[in-house]
Amino acid sequence: MAVSSNGTASTFTQLITMTKYSFLNYLRARRFLVMVLLVAIVNLVLTAAVGYTRSADFLNSPLGFYGAWWGSFIDIFILLTVVFFGGDAISGEFQNKTGYYLVPNPIRRSTIYVGKYLAAFIASTLILALFAAFTLANGLYYNMGVPTQFIESFLFAWLYLLTALSVTFMFSSLFKSTSISILITILLFLFVFNVVDELSTILLKIEPWFSITYAEGIVANVLNSTYPPHFVPAATGVAARFSFPTYNATIVEGLAIMAIYLVVTALLGLVLFERKEFN
Amino acid sequence: MTNPSIDIVNLTKTYGSFTAVANLNIKIEGPKCVGFLGPNGAGKTTTLKMLTDLIKPSSGQALINGENVHTNKRAALASVGTLIETPEIYPSLTPREALMMVAEMRGVPRAERKKRIEDAVADVRMSEWLDKRVGKFSKGMKQRICIAAALISDPTILLLDEPTTGLDPRGMSEVRDIVKSLKKRNRLIFMSSHILSEVADVCDEVAMIDHGKLLVYDTLPNVTARFSGDGNVIEVGLLNSIAPAFITSNVSKIAGVLAADPIDDRNLRIKYAGGLEVQANILSELVKQNVRVLSYRPASSALEDVYLNLIKETL
Numbered sequence: 036m037a038v039s040s041n042g043t044a045s046t047f048t049q050l051i052t053m054t055k056y057s058f059l060n061y062l063r064a065r066r067f068l069v070m071v072l073l074v075a076i077v078n079l080v081l082t083a084a085v086g087y088t089r090s091a092d093f094l095n096s097p098l099g100f101y102g103a104w105w106g107s108f109i110d111i112f113i114l115l116t117v118v119f120f121g122g123d124a125i126s127g128e129f130q131n132k133t134g135y136y137l138v139p140n141p142i143r144r145s146t147i148y149v150g151k152y153l154a155a156f157i158a159s160t161l162i163l164a165l166f167a168a169f170t171l172a173n174g175l176y177y178n179m180g181v182p183t184q185f186i187e188s189f190l191f192a193w194l195y196l197l198t199a200l201s202v203t204f205m206f207s208s209l210f211k212s213t214s215i216s217i218l219i220t221i222l223l224f225l226f227v228f229n230v231v232d233e234l235s236t237i238l239l240k241i242e243p244w245f246s247i248t249y250a251e252g253i254v255a256n257v258l259n260s261t262y263p264p265h266f267v268p269a270a271t272g273v274a275a276r277f278s279f280p281t282y283n284a285t286i287v288e289g290l291a292i293m294a295i296y297l298v299v300t301a302l303l304g305l306v307l308f309e310r311k312e313f314n
Numbered sequence: 315m316t317n318p319s320i321d322i323v324n325l326t327k328t329y330g331s332f333t334a335v336a337n338l339n340i341k342i343e344g345p346k347c348v349g350f351l352g353p354n355g356a357g358k359t360t361t362l363k364m365l366t367d368l369i370k371p372s373s374g375q376a377l378i379n380g381e382n383v384h385t386n387k388r389a390a391l392a393s394v395g396t397l398i399e400t401p402e403i404y405p406s407l408t409p410r411e412a413l414m415m416v417a418e419m420r421g422v423p424r425a426e427r428k429k430r431i432e433d434a435v436a437d438v439r440m441s442e443w444l445d446k447r448v449g450k451f452s453k454g455m456k457q458r459i460c461i462a463a464a465l466i467s468d469p470t471i472l473l474l475d476e477p478t479t480g481l482d483p484r485g486m487s488e489v490r491d492i493v494k495s496l497k498k499r500n501r502l503i504f505m506s507s508h509i510l511s512e513v514a515d516v517c518d519e520v521a522m523i524d525h526g527k528l529l530v531y532d533t534l535p536n537v538t539a540r541f542s543g544d545g546n547v548i549e550v551g552l553l554n555s556i557a558p559a560f561i562t563s564n565v566s567k568i569a570g571v572l573a574a575d576p577i578d579d580r581n582l583r584i585k586y587a588g589g590l591e592v593q594a595n596i597l598s599e600l601v602k603q604n605v606r607v608l609s610y611r612p613a614s615s616a617l618e619d620v621y622l623n624l625i626k627e628t629l
Contacts, residue, residue: 043392044421052418056404056411063406135401136412136460139366139473140419141391313368314360 043141053142053150054157061158066119070162073115077108078169085173097179098260105170105188106255109163113196114224116162120155121203122220123213125308130213134313148308152204152301159196163189184257191254194290198247198297199224205304208311224248242266242282247296249282253289262286318379318393318470318502319343320365325374327360327526334360336526337374342519345500347493349513349520349534353625357526358506359399362475365504366396378471392420395464398475400457405449409435409459412448413466420467434462437492439485453480461489465496472496474505478512490516514617522624529624538612539589541620548584548593550600551609555579568599583613 044052061067081104085093093103125148128134137147167189171181203220210216228248235243243249256263263283270278284292320342327335335357342348352358363369365376367387376383381390403412413431422430435441438458448456457480464472477493478486486509493503493516507513513520514534521531530537538546558576565574565584570592573585586592597610 042421043388044419046388048421049419052415056407056415059411060404060406132400132402133404135368135398136403136463138368139391139394139396139398140416141388141394142419143387144367310370312370313363 046143046146049142049146050150050153053137053147054153057151057154058157061120061154067158070116070119071165074112074162074165074169077112078166078173081108082169082173085177094177096260097174097182098184098258100174100177100179101170101182101185101188102255102258104173105167105185106258109166109188109192109254110195110251112162112166113159113192113199114221116159116196117155117199117203117224118217118220120158121152121200121207122217123207124151124155124204125207125304126210126213126216127207129211129311129313138313144309145305148204148208148305152200155200155204156197159200160193163192163196188254188257191257191286191289194293194297195247195251195254198293198300201297201300201304202247205300205307208304208307211311236282237279240280244284244288244292247292250284250289250292250296252284253286256283257286316379317344319377320471320502320504321375321377321380322361322365323375323377325361325364325376326372327357327364327369328372333526335364335371335523338523338526338528340521340528340531342502342504345497345502346518347497347503347505347516348531349517350504350506350523351510351513351520351621352506352523352529356524358523359475360526361523362398362473362504362506365473366391366394366398368398393467393470395467395469395472396474397457397460397464397477398473400453400480401460403448403456403459405447407448408445409440409448409462410444412459413463416463417466422467430466430468431462434465435459437465438462439488454482454485457481458485461492465492470501472501472503472505474503476506476508478507478509486512510617510621514612520617522621524625530620534612534617535590535593537620538616541623546586546588546593547613547616548586548596549577549609549611549613550582550584550605550607552580552582553606553608556582556605564603565600565605568596571596 093100123130128137138144174181174185202223206219206223207216210219228246232243232246232249235241235246265283265285267281267283269280320340322338322340325335325338326333338357338361350358350361360369364371365378365383367383370384378390378394383390407415410431413434414427417427417430432441432444435444438461440455440458440462443451443455448459451459461477464474478489481489490512493505496503497516505517517534519531519533520537522529530541532540535546561574561576561582565571565582570586570588571584572587575583577583584596586596597607600607
């Protein structure tokens with residue numbers, strides 16, 4: 036084991052330790068089991084429904100299948116996962132007083148933060164992988180193969196998960212109450228970002244390039260047979276009354292927005308946790 | 315091993331207009347046990363939290379073994395075991411896992427970890443709970459595990475914030491025994507407590523603060539000699555009972571003794587005027603008079619006198 040000159044473990048060893056025991060804690064917690072059950076139930080219902088109805092929406096083409104199965108549900112599961120594993124990850128250290136066990140050790144707060152973040156990411160990845168496994172198993176059963184767009188979509192979803200967790204950890208560092216940090220995360224991802232996307236597009240007529248949920252659109256969009264155009268203007272004439280312009284993030288744009296969110300919120304979250312006091 | 319040291323230099327913590335700790339200066343050096351006393355809200359826990367990176371000082375420095383806790387935390391806390399307030403452990407972990415986590419973090423050699431954990435858990439009488447989930451434990455049981463965690467890396471300094479809180483009387487006694495055994499192993503223990511008898515029992519020195527300011531820091535006998543209202547009190551434990559007449563005619567006549575009264579047939583309370591010299595002389599005289607002395611210690615009541623006198627002055 037790597038030991039530093041003052042006798043404590045090296046920062047890297049401490050990071051591994053922090054990740055290992057935080058992950059163990061996640062793995063044994065009831066919420067992990069709940070997430071596994073949720074993924075299993077939704078996928079089993081989908082399996083039964085598609086098997087019974089033989090719906091054309093699912094079975095007409097491989098991209099149609101993966102778009103309907105994976106593309107329609109994965110964003111809500113990512114939201115649930117980050118709320119379950121990240122919503123109270125840092126605020127819980129204050130409210131539940133577990134921070135009093137960890138922080139007074141010769142370990143940097145940043146090591147604790149990153150260790151917990153990695154543990155949450157690994158636990159969330161397991162949920163994502165479980166959903167992907169159900170999707171793939173059904174796709175192969177219906178002879179849909181594994182299109183490269185599905186692999187791309189999985190990787191984009193993985194990056195979105197990493198970014199959404201980073202945003203969640205930042206909000207978790209901002210509050211000492213677990214319920215407030217969880218509520219803020221849910222409101223933010225479920226309503227605030229989406230409302231801002233719509234307002235920005237419809238009222239201000241500007242592209243919501245500043246929104247993470249806008250960037251997340253690439254996860255489902257890549258599963259279209261033709262990638263949607265970046266800008267679709269509102270219809271003119273009689274149809275104009277109920278038609279609004281829409282924007283679709285390009286893949287490069289979506290990846291860039293997520294990467295910026297990832298870096299900025301990770302740094303902000305770290306600074307917040309470094310400055311937060313246990314009182 | 316260098317002399318363990320805690321150096322609190324002009325340490326101040328303010329919350330808006332409220333000052334929790336005001337320009338505190340304490341230098342503690344060498345193996346000993348120092349009791350940290352003060353009423354609720356005096357600034358004891360705030361000070362201990364600043365020594366352990368749980369909160370940041372508004373100004374001043376907290377140095378441990380010469381290292382600044384806030385600029386070089388890893389070095390400063392490398393040889394420090396802590397118990398601040400009542401920490402919680404991740405509920406799904408077992409004590410073995412929770413202690414292994416601390417052992418790994420602190421760089422305890424892999425080959426020693428298992429034995430260290432088992433020894434630390436045995437010290438706090440929790441061996442039979444080693445592989446049960448912490449989530450099911452009572453507050454006192456968790457406190458015992460946290461004490462084991464503080465001891466796991468065999469630290470030279472221990473920072474304890476009311477370590478017996480939440481423990482039953484047996485647990486309190488066991489913690490006091492642990493602290494005493496650490497003193498024998500040349501550790502520096504800085505311990506806050508509300509229980510004056512506990513401090514009198516285990517500590518060599520006391521530091522008292524109120525309103526965030528240091529009132530006194532000295533050895534226990536010196537503090538009681540300087541600030542106790544009407545003389546100091548020694549409690550003497552006896553092997554054999556002695557006759558009241560003997561107490562009146564002999565013990566009361568020892569130089570410096572103001573009064574000697576039996577507490578029961580095996581315990582004696584001696585009130586005296588003077589400091590350590592007088593205290594030592596009384597013990598010599600008792601031995602010369604063939605009194606079989608089992609224990610001889612400043613009574614907590616003397617410390618209580620000091621505490622009440624000093625705190626009253628700052629109200």
